[in-house]
Amino acid sequence: MVNIEEKKDLAVDLFKQGYNCAQSVFLAYADYFNIDLETAKKVSVSFGGGMGRLREVCGAVSGMFMCMGFLYPSTNPENQETKKTNYAAVQRTAAKFKESHKEIICAKLLEIKRQPQDPNPSVRNAEYYQKRPCAFFVARAAEIVGEEINNFHQKKS
Numbered sequence: 583m584v585n586i587e588e589k590k591d592l593a594v595d596l597f598k599q600g601y602n603c604a605q606s607v608f609l610a611y612a613d614y615f616n617i618d619l620e621t622a623k624k625v626s627v628s629f630g631g632g633m634g635r636l637r638e639v640c641g642a643v644s645g646m647f648m649c650m651g652f653l654y655p656s657t658n659p660e661n662q663e664t665k666k667t668n669y670a671a672v673q674r675t676a677a678k679f680k681e682s683h684k685e686i687i688c689a690k691l692l693e694i695k696r697q698p699q700d701p702n703p704s705v706r707n708a709e710y711y712q713k714r715p716c717a718f719f720v721a722r723a724a725e726i727v728g729e730e731i732n733n734f735h736q737k738k739s
Contacts, residue, residue: 583735584614586728593724594717600706602630603716607645607723614731615652632688635699640688642716642723643679647672649727653734671730678726683719691719 593610601609605626612622628634629644650671656664676686689696692714704710711717 584611584728584731586725586732589728590721590724593720597717597720598706598711602627602703603641603720603723604629604645604648605641606720607642607727608648610724611649611652611727611731615649617652631699631703635701635703637689637692637694637696637699638687640679640686640691640719640723642719643676643686645720646675646679646723646727650675650730653727653730675726675730678729679719679722682722691715 589610593606596609597603597606601623605623608626609619609622612619626645626648629639629648630641632638632640633644650668654664654668654671656668658664679686683691685691687696704714
């Protein structure tokens, strides 16, 4: 079982430290999945900004999906049941995120054009945090991961 509020707060804190949305969610759960932080940072960095600022799937959602890969792994390509379990978790978590925010696409969440953006990351300052709702997306994605983990443990009990 995980303390969901602690994980949400950690994810938002990581985001405010300058980690991107995907990293923030994934790093918040790295200890739970026994992933060293440097590896977690590297594997999740490309998913920020809706995948490298392409503004596709929200990075917080991608971070959430990466966590589902560790919670419901499918490592044998012939095992259809584990793939199904993983894909069901991805679809379930996406639906929960959509219940809260109506979308999982970065550009639509931010109400900007859906096209590759300048690859330079946005400067993180008070104005950025005031106009961008990303911290809310990070918090919700981290919360959903915690709910999934706790439900996973309850089913095993």
